[in-house]
Structures are given as C-alpha cells and as structure tokens.
Amino acid sequence: MESQKTITVLLVDGDITFVKIVQHHLQKFQAREFKLVWKERVEDALAEVRGNKSIDVIVTDYGLPDSNGLEFCLQLNAMNSEIPIIFVTATRDFKLAIDAMKLGVEDFLVKEDISELLLPKTIINVLEKYRTRRQMEAVEKRMLIAAKRAEAIRELVVTVCHEFNNPLAAIKISADLLARQFSDDEKNLLREFERHFQKIEGEIKRLRDINFERLDAAGPS
Numbered sequence: 001m002e003s004q005k006t007i008t009v010l011l012v013d014g015d016i017t018f019v020k021i022v023q024h025h026l027q028k029f030q031a032r033e034f035k036l037v038w039k040e041r042v043e044d045a046l047a048e049v050r051g052n053k054s055i056d057v058i059v060t061d062y063g064l065p066d067s068n069g070l071e072f073c074l075q076l077n078a079m080n081s082e083i084p085i086i087f088v089t090a091t092r093d094f095k096l097a098i099d100a101m102k103l104g105v106e107d108f109l110v111k112e113d114i115s116e117l118l119l120p121k122t123i124i125n126v127l128e129k130y131r132t133r134r135q136m137e138a139v140e141k142r143m144l145i146a147a148k149r150a151e152a153i154r155e156l157v158v159t160v161c162h163e164f165n166n167p168l169a170a171i172k173i174s175a176d177l178l179a180r181q182f183s184d185d186e187k188n189l190l191r192e193f194e195r196h197f198q199k200i201e202g203e204i205k206r207l208r209d210i211n212f213e214r215l216d217a218a219g220p221s
Contacts, residue, residue: 006033007123010052012045012060012072013038013088018111022059022119029120042067046075055083057123061111062089062096070096073103084130086122088114106130 011022019038026034037052039045042064049055058076062069069087076085087100087108097108106126109118 004032006035007056007127008035008037008052008054009123010045010048010055010058010083011036011038012040012042012058012064012069014040014061014063014065018061021114025114025116025119028116032120032124034120034123041065042072042075045072046079049076049079049081049083057084057086057127059086059088059123062087062093062100070099070103073100073105077103084126086126 009022009026011019013019013022023036026036037048037055039048043066045058045060049058060069060072064072069089073085073087076083084106085104087097087105088111089096089108090111092110100108106129107122109122
C-alpha cells in the first residue's frame, strides 16, 4: 500500500506567477497532500537541500535569476544529492531536455502544458519510479555481496582442502608402510586409526563438494 505521507516539493523558479500556478495545482489535487517550498535563487535552493532532509522532489526551471537549471543540477550532483528532479521550461527545447536527462533529471515538462492533473501525477510517478529503482539497486547490491561472499568462501575452501590433502597423503603412505611391519594386534590399532583417517577424508570431500550455487542464492543469514 502506498504511503500517504505529505510530499515535500522544492520549487526553484524566478517567476512568482508560475509559483502560484504550481501552488494552486498541488492544492487542488485530492489524492495526495503536497507541501511546497519555494526558492527563487540557486544559492538559496542549495542551502535548502543541505538543511531540509524532508524534501522528496525538486522541480526546477531552466531560467533562474542567478544561474540556470542545468548548472543547478550539476551542483546537486556535486553534493551527491539523491533527490529526484523534474525540469520545467517555457519552450519545447528537446536538446535542453536531453542535456537535462544526461544529468539525471527524471522528467521534463513544458510550462504551458502543465495542468491540475499533469503536475501532481508527474511528481507521484517520478517518486514511484525513483523508489522502484532504489529497491532494485538494493536487491542487486545484496546479490553482489552474496556472490562475493560465496566466492571468498569458495577460495578459502579450495585453500583448506589443498593444505589438508598433502599431509594426509603423506600420512596415508606412512600408515601403509607401518602396516607391513606391525603385528596383528598393532594392525587392529592401525585399522582404528584408518577408520578415523577415512572419516577425515570424507569430511574434506564434503567440504570440497559444497553446493556454492545454493550458497550464492541464499546469501548471508
């Protein structure tokens, strides 16, 4: 079930008329509640991002009083901000849209197309897409960690088996030589030794034959 917490939107735009339009559209949308934080200048917006951890999404215009939207995105990237961004412009500039997407912008809107439904639904869709991608990344990260763990165990097992095999082979040869010299009573003792020796060999074989594919799938407990 989708969480119904208030969505905090940071709007970065120098046009007070557009700010009022955005406020109106978000307030009219009944399915979710939005909180709008408005900043006119990039410098103030960056300070808001640093200090306000509740921001869910950034909506930024391209033309800003002290910079532009692309520069703003670059500065956000330099801060390692992970807040999803929606880019808005006054014109249908497809090259600008491509440049914005290259910087990690999630969606691109033209101001004249924005309606009561389009803007809030775009924000919700962007957040859902972002959340899904983060979940997939988390799963992939866990799978990678599990695979690396299994590989490390595999290498350790190979090393351990190798370290055991050489002395075990030498012990077996020595036991065979001793068997030729022992009396019957001593051979009974040697057979008891061989029984334990074979058990050790069996355990090493079991260790060597671990199902690493199943270990990869299970991952760390």
